[in-house]
Amino acid sequence: VATQLVFEQPHFLYLFALFPIVVSIIFRAGVPGLALAMIAIAAIVLSQTIAGSGPFAALRTTAIEVQLTAQSFVLLLLISFYFIAGLLHDRQHARSRELREVAQRAQLIEQLPAGALLVRDDALEANLEAERITGHARDELRTLSAWLTALADDPTCARARLDASRAAGFPTPLLVAIHRKDGAARLIELAGRRVDSTGDIWLMRDVTEEQAAN
Numbered sequence: 001v002a003t004q005l006v007f008e009q010p011h012f013l014y015l016f017a018l019f020p021i022v023v024s025i026i027f028r029a030g031v032p033g034l035a036l037a038m039i040a041i042a043a044i045v046l047s048q049t050i051a052g053s054g055p056f057a058a059l060r061t062t063a064i065e066v067q068l069t070a071q072s073f074v075l076l077l078l079i080s081f082y083f084i085a086g087l088l089h090d091r092q093h094a095r096s097r098e099l100r101e102v103a104q105r106a107q108l109i110e111q112l113p114a115g116a117l118l119v120r121d122d123a124l125e126a127n128l129e130a131e132r133i134t135g136h137a138r139d140e141l142r143t144l145s146a147w148l149t150a151l152a153d154d155p156t157c158a159r160a161r162l163d164a165s166r167a168a169g170f171p172t173p174l175l176v177a178i179h180r181k182d183g184a185a186r187l188i189e190l191a192g193r194r195v196d197s198t199g200d201i202w203l204m205r206d207v208t209e210e211q212a213a214n
Contacts, residue, residue, distance in 0.1 A: 038074075112203070115134075116204065125142075175189055
């Protein structure tokens with residue numbers, strides 16, 4: 001409909017109205033939607049130009065040159081929009097792959113016998129054993145900031161130590177004083193490991209009694 005309206009006008013500026021419409025089709029329907037849209041656009045552009053309507057028909061040149069100009073316009077649209085569609089597809093594919101990797105990491109930490117945290121930037125996933133150690137359900141604390149604020153005696157210091165350990169490649173485990181949800185003071189050991197670009201895995205164990213014995 002938009003293409004039909006555009007090619008009922010003799011002004012070239014109206015051609016730009018097609019771009020946001022087709023881009024929105026790309027985002028909504030992807031390459032299949034773009035293919036249908038381009039077929040419709042090409043049919044309307046060429047038929048309207050042959051019929052002497054639209055901005056290309058208003059050119060003061062031969063009929064063959066008018067048709068070549070219209071065909072070149074359709075080809076330019078095709079190349080431009082398929083380039084955009086390709087970029088969008090690559091981005092969506094990369095995002096889907098990242099989500100799959102994150103899901104695999106989440107399954108991995110769930111199978112570990114020790115407490116484990118999967119940390120991606122500030123996002124956090126805890127396994128069942130980590131819930132037992134801290135007393136907090138995993139859905140209660142979904143970010144590292146919230147986790148440290150709720151548990152650590154000194155959240156700012158603990159975050160600085162964790163960030164420094166991460167930057168150094170996790171050279172040694174860290175001891176962090178926490179308070180469980182029930183108020184009990186505990187000492188936990190955190191040993192981090194960079195998995196890949198999806199994040200880090202921190203293995204966690206309660207060493208309160210072990211440290212007290214020493």
